Amino acid sequence: MTLARAPRPIEPVAPGLRRMRLVATGLLVAMAATFLAARHFAPLHPAIGFVRAFAEAAMVGGLADWFAVTALFRHPLGLPIPHTAIIPRNKDRIAGTLAAFLRDNFLTAHVVARRMRGVDVARAAGRWLANPPEANGRIGSGAARLAADMLEALDQERLGGMAKGAIAARLRAIEIAPLLGQALTAAMANDRHLPLLDGMIRWASRTLAANEHLIRDIVHSRAGSVMRWTGLDETLANKIIEGLHKLITEMADDPAHPLRIRAEEGLAQFAQDLQAKPELRAKVEGFKVEMLENQAFQHWIDGLWESSRAALLRLARDPERALGGKLGEALRQFGATLQDDARLADTINRFARRAAVGAASDYGDGIVRLVSDTIRGWDARTVTGRLENAVGRDLQYIRVNGTLVGGLVGVAIHAVDTLL
Structure with missing residues (x-):
């Protein structure tokens, strides 16, 4: 009997994203309540018509932007509307596009060489060595413990044989x-x-x-x-x-x-x-x-x-x-010598550039494949959750802006209609 694979856990929603969802949805609900109230009290004063126009257009703008934002990650209201759930349906294409972007803009030899020309590795290392940061901080102590654990966990016979053989x-x-x-x-x-x-x-x-x-x-x-x-x-x-x-x-x-x-x-x-x-x-x-x-x-x-x-x-x-x-x-x-000796710094910088270019040439394709295969290996929920946590908070601002801008456009249209 074969055991069924346990489903991947759903990516938890980031607190900032959850808060912005509540703000955008609360604003849409507030516009709906305002519209109902303005519609009820419209006969009392002509100015209430502007409030009604604002709330009505704001509801339309907010609903339209809610649909657009939701359609990126899932089917709105669970309905299989065409051209929705865009990211889950195009997961593999996104992986290929992202991998190609990394390869063309970061991991080709000429790009690495061009970017490394402006990087002064030697003097940066010299400044760090001459004035090292506090070693007892959380990052420093954690990195030190990790390095010690890794060094002790490695097979000493094999590691020592490799080092001595080299x-x-x-x-x-x-x-x-x-x-x-x-x-x-x-x-x-x-x-x-x-x-x-x-x-x-x-x-x-x-x-x-x-x-x-x-x-x-x-x-x-x-x-x-x-x-x-x-x-x-x-x-x-x-x-x-x-x-x-x-x-x-x-x-x-x-x-x-x-x-x-x-x-x-x-x-x-x-x-x-x-x-x-x-x-x-x-x-x-x-x-x-x-x-x-x-x-x-x-x-x-x-x-x-x-x-x-x-x-x-x-x-x-x-x-x-x-x-x-x-x-x-x-x-x-x-470290002081690295900062003062220009010839030594230039030699080390040349070595660093050559090492970086060589690493890009030798391992760039492997890194690209790793990124692409990793994203392709994620299920749709994982991709959706991680991308939504990364950019979803800003997308909720689009809903807020759409609600407010829609309301202002509604007021403008009602004003023109009233004046004419």
Whole structure:
């Protein structure tokens, strides 16, 4: 036995619409009562004829507009009069028309691109980050709880696997050798490589100090018996160590030292080779692949995802506290930078425009179909109730205006008839 589908609940009438219906209907009833009273007392004074004319024409205007408004949503008095219940009968056509309107005016790539040209996403985000709204409001706290619940409800294994897979896939797709070469070239152009070079020199000094015994052993093992007997091997080893220490100290103190200049030239050549030499780029890519396949790197990716997820949950559960620490300060500084740095803002705005245009191109048809199919899936009562709640209050004003305007026209006609 099949169960009958439960009927959809009738859309509740909005309080504003119900109130305006009562006003419009009450005005029509008042005009009817006025007409009856004026008709009864008409012989008492000629001026009552104007009241009767007003009430009579107002009834006609009010009834005509009541019929027109009612015919949009249902059959007046339940009678199947032709060309009434317009919206329920044309539900599917309305869905198609609305979907076409959305597609042609909002969801095509050129329309989105044109509208996004005037939208300054970067500076708007910068103002929000620099001066964030209160996080403890109803909207803010509700959004934070919703975000936390959604993040906890998602399948962590699948979500984590997707995030880690996306990171690894992105790293595999990037050829890092040219990027490293460009970064090193840019750093050297602005002397940002000097701390690296100084660090290398300090590392060489510490390495030499930690391995002096190896130099002594090498000199002792390769010296002849006479040198060992006379102790000259020890003297020679000390001179070598002393000379190396002196050389490293001079390189550290003198920016124009020849060996330091040669090291900078080597760095510049290495940066160029990273961008131009295929064999070096292949070696760097091979090293990258080995690093990505290393188990230790996989553990690092796991830790990165878990720490990011935990930070997101902390931010969602207590946004005011999270934004009050170093993260909040960093976000506020970034917001100030977005407002002050025109180049960065232009870059972000271009990215936002391209993302919006790409989303419209990729998902616009799907959004249009969703709107159209959703409206087609509603039954006639649902469509009628929602549209009437949306615009019905203004339509009731038409009934009121029709009653009053009809009455004024009736007075004008009666005046002309009286005068002639």
